Amino acid sequence: MAVSPVKEFLVTYLMPEKCYEEILVNFHWHVPCLKFVLNKIAGFWILLDTVLAQLPQLMKILWRGSAEGLNLTSILLQLYAFSCPVVYAMANNFPLFAWADRLFALTQTAAIVFLILHYRGDTLIGMLFLLAYSSVMFLLGSCAAALVVSVLQTSSLAALIASKVLQAGTNYSNGHTGQMSTLSVLLTWAGSLGLIVVSLQETGSSLATLSHTLSACLSCILLVQVLCCRSSTTTNKKNE
Numbered sequence: 001m002a003v004s005p006v007k008e009f010l011v012t013y014l015m016p017e018k019c020y021e022e023i024l025v026n027f028h029w030h031v032p033c034l035k036f037v038l039n040k041i042a043g044f045w046i047l048l049d050t051v052l053a054q055l056p057q058l059m060k061i062l063w064r065g066s067a068e069g070l071n072l073t074s075i076l077l078q079l080y081a082f083s084c085p086v087v088y089a090m091a092n093n094f095p096l097f098a099w100a101d102r103l104f105a106l107t108q109t110a111a112i113v114f115l116i117l118h119y120r121g122d123t124l125i126g127m128l129f130l131l132a133y134s135s136v137m138f139l140l141g142s143c144a145a146a147l148v149v150s151v152l153q154t155s156s157l158a159a160l161i162a163s164k165v166l167q168a169g170t171n172y173s174n175g176h177t178g179q180m181s182t183l184s185v186l187l188t189w190a191g192s193l194g195l196i197v198v199s200l201q202e203t204g205s206s207l208a209t210l211s212h213t214l215s216a217c218l219s220c221i222l223l224v225q226v227l228c229c230r231s232s233t234t235t236n237k238k239n240e
Contacts, residue, residue: 013040014037014040015040019033038197039197041194042194042195045190045193046191048187049188049191050104051105052187053184053188054109055108055184056181057108057184058112059181060179060184061179062115068178068179069170070116070167070178071170072113073166074164074170075109075112075113075116075163076163077159077163077166078163079106079110080159081156081157081160082109083106084153084159085153085156086099086103086137087137087149088153091141091144092149114127114130117129157212164215164218167222168221168222171222176229177225177230182227185223189222189223192212192216199212
């Protein structure tokens with residue numbers, strides 16, 4: 001008997017066949033299967049956030065030829081947050097495939113920093129920054145003490161939270177979100193939700209879970225700001 005495309009997709013990417021039978025055929029809410037599916041979905045969200053969240057923002061800046069509304073300090077904190085896992089992986093000689101997604105996100109964020117400086121008329125400063133940043137990353141990954149690497153890794157989440165606070169404050173002060181990408185913010189919010197799920201599964205109630213929850217709330221605020229500004233812009237255009 002031919003297997004339905006839906007079943008084939010779900011069994012291949014989301015759940016074992018046993019869980020498919022339990023949940024979708026027998027309609028039995030099997031708790032271990034539900035946890036397995038939830039973790040799979042959370043992992044997918046986290047992967048999308050890590051690999052693709054910065055790409056729509058980068059493309060929007062290039063397309064519009066402007067980085068208006070983006071807080072440079074906020075993006076620098078994001079760059080720091082993405083750099084910490086890469087430094088940790090380099091210092092511990094992890095295989096490249098284990099942290100290539102982080103390296104990809106880091107590269108995109110560094111490009112966004114350069115573009116912000118470039119569109120402000122500071123292209124030379126942007127180029128010098130990229131050169132200095134690459135040198136520092138190489139030195140940290142090659143020579144940093146284990147304690148330094150550990151502190152960097154631990155502080156990455158705090159830096160990410162601070163970056164979202166700064167960007168939300170900038171949006172509020174400006175009264176608009178400028179060139180912020182809706183898709184980027186949406187992917188970041190989904191990734192934050194995924195991290196909450198994973199954190200709860202691994203550690204239960206903890207400081208890490210609270211930090212991820214705060215990060216998700218801030219991402220939600222940014223998403224609301226972007227959607228409200230987009231709605232307001234659309235309404236103004238219709239009135240004109």
